[in-house]
Amino acid sequence: AQKITQTQPGMFVQEKEAVTLDCTYDTSDPSYGLFWYKQPSSGEMIFLIYQGSYDQQNATEGRYSLNFQKARKSANLVISASQLGDSAMYFCAMREGGGSNYKLTFGKGTLLTVNP
């Protein structure tokens, strides 16, 4: 079974609108972390946001927020007030276990296009 599932290969949004990118995960470990990365056409991966499994509140970083629903095993990324520069591939990732395990497993990604 895939550990990270991103069901939306592509998404379109109008500039200034909000968009939600879906991510579901599969783990039996009670300690884990969830991440979102952005990959623009230039190719490099950019860290956006992190949510720990024990965090009580949803993570937020500027226009990015992570809608963490533990029971549903979902960690959707919400981008508010979309900008043209948000057009990129977005990857959800997970780290399982505590301690010093920093191995990330990535989903296949969602290509977001922001229209003017």
Add this chain to the structure above:
Amino acid sequence: DAGVIQSPRHEVTEMGQEVTLRCKPISGHDYLFWYRQTMMRGLELLIYFNNNVPIDDSGMPEDRFSAKMPNASFSTLKIQPSEPRDSAVYFCASSLWERPYEQYFGPGTRLTVT
């Protein structure tokens, strides 16, 4: 501040040749990660180091792949001999021990093996 530096940016080589990819992490970072990205398999972690010591190399596909980190400012990923299926973009990333999950990626090396 300089980010993660990778070289070369593009590499084209023939099957059977040795390929060496290089990475300079961000100064002061304690962790270094090597990833491979392909259309078929997505982004996969190959190996990561903590303070120059390899911690997890379970993602290294086979013995043809090897990685070293002789000091805190330099790492190499070597493929010998290379095969067409090794064609991919290889990323290096680094992070601080305080925030190991916040990984800073380099621009990647696009490897084509013909």
